Amino acid sequence: MTSLALQFQAHADYRPETLSVDTGRQLIIDALSPIAGTEHIPLRDALGRVLAESVICPIDVPAHDNSAMDGYGLRGADLAADGPTTLEIVGTAYAGQPCDASVGPGQAVRIMTGARLPAGVDTVVMQEAAHAEGGRVTLAPGQRAGHNIRRAGEDLHAGQVALAAGRQIRPAELGLVASLGISEVAVRRRLRVAFFSTGDEVVTLGSAARDGQIYDSNRYTLFGMLTRLGVDVIDIGVVRDDPDALETTLREAASVADVVITSGGVSVGDADFTRDMMARLGEVLFWKIAMKPGRPMAFGRIGRAGDSAWLFGLPGNPVATMVSFYQFVQPALLRLAGVHPLPAQPMLQAPCTTPLRKAPGRTEFLRGVLSQESGAWQVRTTGAQGSGILSSMADANCFIVLGPDQTSIAAGEPVAVQLFDGLV
Ligand SMILES: Nc1nc2c(c(=O)[nH]1)N[C@H]1C(S)=C(S)[C@@H](COP(=O)(O)OP(=O)(O)OC[C@H]3O[C@@H](n4cnc5c(N)ncnc54)[C@H](O)[C@@H]3O)O[C@H]1N2
Numbered sequence: 172m173t174s175l176a177l178q179f180q181a182h183a184d185y186r187p188e189t190l191s192v193d194t195g196r197q198l199i200i201d202a203l204s205p206i207a208g209t210e211h212i213p214l215r216d217a218l219g220r221v222l223a224e225s226v227i228c229p230i231d232v233p234a235h236d237n238s239a240m241d242g243y244g245l246r247g248a249d250l251a252a253d254g255p256t257t258l259e260i261v262g263t264a265y266a267g268q269p270c271d272a273s274v275g276p277g278q279a280v281r282i283m284t285g286a287r288l289p290a291g292v293d294t295v296v297m298q299e300a301a302h303a304e305g306g307r308v309t310l311a312p313g314q315r316a317g318h319n320i321r322r323a324g325e326d327l328h329a330g331q332v333a334l335a336a337g338r339q340i341r342p343a344e345l346g347l348v349a350s351l352g353i354s355e356v357a358v359r360r361r362l363r364v365a366f367f368s369t370g371d372e373v374v375t376l377g378s379a380a381r382d383g384q385i386y387d388s389n390r391y392t393l394f395g396m397l398t399r400l401g402v403d404v405i406d407i408g409v410v411r412d413d414p415d416a417l418e419t420t421l422r423e424a425a426s427v428a429d430v431v432i433t434s435g436g437v438s439v440g441d442a443d444f445t446r447d448m449m450a451r452l453g454e455v456l457f458w459k460i461a462m463k464p465g466r467p468m469a470f471g472r473i474g475r476a477g478d479s480a481w482l483f484g485l486p487g488n489p490v491a492t493m494v495s496f497y498q499f500v501q502p503a504l505l506r507l508a509g510v511h512p513l514p515a516q517p518m519l520q521a522p523c524t525t526p527l528r529k530a531p532g533r534t535e536f537l538r539g540v541l542s543q544e545s546g547a548w549q550v551r552t553t554g555a556q557g558s559g560i561l562s563s564m565a566d567a568n569c570f571i572v573l574g575p576d577q578t579s580i581a582a583g584e585p586v587a588v589q590l591f592d593g594l595v
Pocket residue numbers: 368369370372373385386387388389390434435436437438439440464465466467485486487488489491558559
């Protein structure tokens with residue numbers, strides 16, 4: 172018995188013939204660790220990448236106490252307990268410019284948003300509550316001491332971890348790093364993912380499909396999902412149902428990629444050699460996941476030590492390919508890319524306007540449309556749900572996820588909804 176198999180069998184819920192979605196996903200995540208390799212790149216190029224090292228604050232942000240409003244800076248102790256307050260204006264403080272004014276009792280400065288607080292100022296009153304005339308300013312009653320001040324370091328303070336290793340860089344992280352004056356970050360290298368389709372009936376675009384043949388759509392959905400995940404994509408094309416071609420392709424793919432994804436040939440049909448070949452080239456396990464669509468799936472490692480790769484053998488049916496990718500491959504690739512912690516998929520509950528029936532025992536991923544009707548969210552299915560009906564994915568904006576124990580759902584009953592927005 173081999174190591175992956177041993178590792179999986181140690182899990183209490185490991186049932187390769189009826190593996191639950193959650194257990195399958197967890198087993199895969201636990202088997203993987205982030206790829207090695209770090210590069211230092213300009214900040215903007217890091218959008219979508221994963222931090223290899225934590226970003227530590229070299230400075231306080233903001234760097235100094237400053238005003239949150241355009242208005243008048245003063246000493247809070249000068250504010251009248253009730254009634255207006257009148258103060259002498261002794262200078263003006265602009266953002267980004269030094270201001271020598273020092274504010275004593277009975278005095279104020281005109282101050283702009285972002286300007287450093289001059290000596291003595293601990294309170295800002297916004298200009299809408301002030302009236303200036305003849306070198307004096309009168310403040311409306313009810314102003315509060317200490318208001319409209321932004322303290323040095325209130326966002327980030329020098330020495331703290333601004334972003335921990337494992338964080339994926341989104342627009343907010345780009346800005347946060349920039350606010351620290353840092354122009355270069357250490358990120359993990361991009362994951363390399365090779366993929367190909369299998370099957371004599373599958374025709375690549377550019378060739379005419381003969382009788383009984385179909386155009387390859389899986390390489391297009393996979394290309395889209397992988398590209399949006401930000402990995403380096405290696406498209407190997409279509410591989411015929413031929414053992415030699417398959418062996419050569421799998422070996423080559425494993426030598427250039429961290430991960431190899433195939434579609435088709437993982438079920439029990441006539442292309443049995445695909446399963447045998449995968450298993451012969453490494454340690455690949457074939458699972459039946461208790462889900463629909465996406466029941467058959469292969470997971471393991473192929474290739475020789477030194478140039479081996481993780482393998483995902485996804486089912487050939489186009490919707491099954493996509494559902495399996497989203498439920499298993501996407502979190503696995505994020506894990507390999509070093510994302511930590513892994514993001515939870517956004518799920519919500521909404522009443523389902525379509526009555527549904529399902530067999531118990533497996534999780535179903537129906538394609539749904541979540542919409543607002545008179546201000547309330549609701550979901551319906553896209554119609555026919557066969558695992559070859561790719562238009563059901565194109566028409567959808569979410570999965571309706573029915574758990575293993577659910578059977579019939581009456582119209583209006585709440586169901587779990589997984590938004591495509593959290594997927595790629
Ligand atoms: N007796 C059984 N038959 C099947 C089972 C089963 O458990 N017992 N499972 C069914 C399920 S569920 C699925 S999903 C498929 C998966 O089988 P494979 O992964 O071996 O896929 P193929 O047989 O190669 O193809 C299935 C289907 O998808 C079409 N296909 C394949 N590749 C592409 C592509 N690149 N682009 C578009 N369409 C593709 C292919 O023509 C077939 O129609 O097995 C069921 N059968």
